Amino acid sequence: MTSTVYRSARVAALCVLVTAVSACGLLPRAGPTRNEIFAGSVQREGDAFVVEVNQRVTAATAVVPALGFPPELINAGVADTDVIRPGDRVSFTIYENVTDGLLAGQGSAAAVIEEVEVDGAGFIFIPYAGRIRAAGNTPEALRGVITRNLDEQTPDPQIIVRRTAGDGSTVTVTGVVGGQGVYPIQRPTRTLSAMLAAAGGVTVAPEIAQVTLVRGNHRGTIWFQDLFRDPTVDIALRGGDRILVEEDSRDFTALGATGTQTIVPFESQVISAIEAIASVGGLNPNLADPTGVFVLRNEPEPIARAVLGRDDLIGAQRMVYVLDLTAPTGMFEARDFVIRDGDTVYVTAAPITQWNNAIGALTGTLGAARTVGNTAN
Known part of the structure; x- marks a missing residue:
């Protein structure tokens, strides 16, 4: 009986100690x-x-x-990529209806003029046609101007005009894309999704990619996946646009x-x-x-x-x-x-x-104390 009471007293005392230790933190x-x-x-x-x-x-x-583009960006129409701008490069093939032409030379029926850059004022120079304003014209309109100017020098010239590079209307693409850089807006890359594809696409998981576009005083940010869920946010680009692709920072x-x-x-x-x-x-x-x-x-x-x-x-x-x-x-x-x-x-x-931690702490402490006591004895 005494042994049972003693054991119960020990358990009760241990419980009190565990509770006290736990409560004291x-x-x-x-x-x-x-x-x-x-x-x-x-x-x-x-x-x-x-x-x-x-x-x-x-x-x-x-x-x-809440991500999205303001109306000023969404409502912009698709740019006319055929319009020539300062900085563009234009190439020409000029056929003359004579055996010894002004530009073609002896024994040749055509003259090829490659990569003429439109200067900052919007002009180009063509031999015998003079200094001609190219900016603001389409290749077809420019062909008519050059034809009229050359017609006074050589009979019935036939001219082919090609806009070979659109560097006069470019956007900047930076961030987590395959290739950061400055890209011209051309017929295949007139929209945001097409330009991102031309830049190598995003290099992070599409679910957490955010696309920010800045145009003058207007800016907006969308989820990359929204470009394919909502066609209205696949906006038309303009020269000078800045595109930044970032990973979600949350x-x-x-x-x-x-x-x-x-x-x-x-x-x-x-x-x-x-x-x-x-x-x-x-x-x-x-x-x-x-x-x-x-x-x-x-x-x-x-x-x-x-x-x-x-x-x-x-x-x-x-x-x-x-x-x-x-x-x-x-x-x-x-x-x-x-x-x-x-x-x-x-x-x-x-x-x-917490209970188990308290038990472990107390039993470990008591065990250590018993070992020290035995060593001292």
């Missing part, structure tokens, strides 16, 4: 417990709103980056009882809480408390008001969203809750984990 751990997070809520005079996720909260917080932080604790870049345009957890190896089966999955963020004032149903909030609010994966709809809520840039996803440790 003497044990190492990855972060606060579920109860400690709730204790820091505004409802308990803390500084963050703790909100359990449901369908209403999911709908109010489902905000993704990320979130995973902490606590997850497979990996790290900063995680977004791998798609929209990431749910369940996908965020899966991307870091899921919950640690030996540590995690599935009732304590938290998403921490600074919520903009309009969204915070919608979530809390209050109109007295001013400025961004600290929000802690709670996901209980053991609830009947918990997995569905986690699947629908959208993670945003800068979020912290934190998974608390299960209470039994």
Whole structure:
């Protein structure tokens, strides 16, 4: 009987010690417990709103980056690539109706003049035809001007005009593309998607590629994939446009009882809480408390008001969203809750984990003390 009482007393004493050690926070751990997070809520005079996720909260917080082009870019018509501009290069073949022509020379029926560059003022020089304004004309219109000028020098000249390079109307393509550089706008590359293809395409996953176009005072950014989903954003290009392709820079932080604790870049345009957890190896089966999955963020004032149903909030609010994966709809809520840039996803440790750590710490300490005592004796 005495032995039984003694053993019970020892167990009770050990329980008291474990509870005391755990309560004092003497044990190492990855972060606060579920109860400690709730204790820091505004409802308990803390500084963050703790909100359990449901369908209403999911709908109010489902905000993704709003990307698009302004009307000034979308409504621009396709450029006429046949119009010659300063900086373009034009080639000519001139046939003369005589055996000894002005340009063709003895024994030749035609003269070829290659790659004549249109100067900054828009003019070119053709022997015997003189200085001619080329900029603003199409090759056909320029052919007529040269024909009239040469007709006074040689009978019935026949002229072929070719715009061989369109360097007078170019765009700059930079960023994560196959080939950065300055590209002329030509008939096959008059739209944004065609120009990106000419530059070698994007070199990151298409799901996370963003395309920014700057034209004068107007600029806009779209997802690369939208070029193929929505034809209206495959806008017509203009000379001087600047195109920048970047990888999505958004990320979130995973902490606590997850497979990996790290900063995680977004791998798609929209990431749910369940996908965020899966991307870091899921919950640690030996540590995690599935009732304590938290998403921490600074919520903009309009969204915070919608979530809390209050109109007295001013400025961004600290929000802690709670996901209980053991609830009947918990997995569905986690699947629908959208993670945003800068979020912290934190998974608390299960209470039994703290208990086991306390037991291990105490038994290890007592064992070490017993060894020291035996050595001293």
